[in-house]
Amino acid sequence: MPYLETGGARIAYTDTGTPTGRPDAPTVVFGHGLLFGGWMFRHQVRTLRGSHRCVTLDWRGQGASPAAGPSDMDTLALDAAAVVEALGSGPVHWVGLSMGGFVGLRLAARRAELLRSLTLLGTSADAEEPAAARQYGRLGAVQRLVGVRPIASRITPLLFGSDADPALVREWLVRLDTADRAGIRAAVRGVAERASVAGELSAIGVPTLIATGDQDRATPPDRARAIHAGIPGSRLAVLEGCGHTSALERPAEVTRLLHAFLHEVDRTSCVRGTVP
Template structure:
């Protein structure tokens, strides 16, 4: 496994085969995908830290969905990866949808975990407020991390998987405050992609206790993407690959096996 820095982005590359791009969500990193890496055997896995997240530099221009899409396209160009399968989580699923619509010729499939089209209008002010809290620095990031652990994981995870709670908390607390704040603002400004234009095989996975990507909303989203398959994991919140790694791995294996 090798790590490269491409135009300021930290990129981990592992394996051989068709390229599989992994895009994490808000507060995540390339490690969002570590629990399900065995299910990606046979691919050349490209795991990025988004601009301003984890180990990647914050660009001069403010973060936006369009900026994320452009950064991903440039990174794939640098790796000579013209066509890719895409796996994404949360905010990353919005980016993946826009990437697939903007560059349909470059996307072979989509596997979206905790997927959403865009934040609901009533939720956008809270995301902006979280950005301001992040700019308070370490203390603000700690408050955000604790709130996410409490609100975005399932009852079962809280009761039975303390290590997952620590992992989610650490993932958020390790984010650069300004980068996280701008990521929040990019999410708050996000608009839905024209997902009806997506025609590649698509897997949508959410948890039965995911308040960010509720099952009903994900089912509705799946109805707008031709041939999409929707799965709801029991006892799971929003951090699907952390909370239910085996179930997510099994779904990925079946999804990619059906593509071959």
């Protein structure tokens, strides 16, 4: 897996390259959720790579990226901006799930010139609730000492809905078992201690799609509705029977939503002769 160097960190990524015969195809960058990696977007990449260049990132200390310094959301937003600039493909479509959405909100509000559109899956613009932040802190400390298996029964309901495929949950656990424990602890702290960006939502002007699972316990649907109310012209979809990890739990539905949205943005850009 290739790496990009930024801010003293090595960020692992995958890149499908531009589709055959489409050298000017737009780029989609995927930012994953906490305790996952870029692999969680495999279904969406499989479909979209025929029309778009698809890039997935692994945040510091997660997936194939080694731990390196802080993992707070502002630092990760700087990492993401550096990666987008290094791609050299102009404004990109940003797709972020949970942690990836926290980063996407910051990019869209502060570095709008880097984005063509913004898609937020299972995301919140608010700071973590104090009780939840304390719970995440405790779970992160235990995970750092003994790994994820002993606390899996407490984490799984936060990440997956009741109808999630058991094989998917088992795969996630196997992947997480091999993760850098110190890196995961830092990532958990970064999420638990993040600041609110609700006051920055009105500054977001790129086309925005928001989707949430109606069973999402980590970022309940009211968080998505608050983002929808705060970003002018955004659109909202609620996925029934879906938990927090929609890209894997409802891959076909998420891919359909994303495919339609990206192509609409791309068509509008072509008509205007520019990008949003």
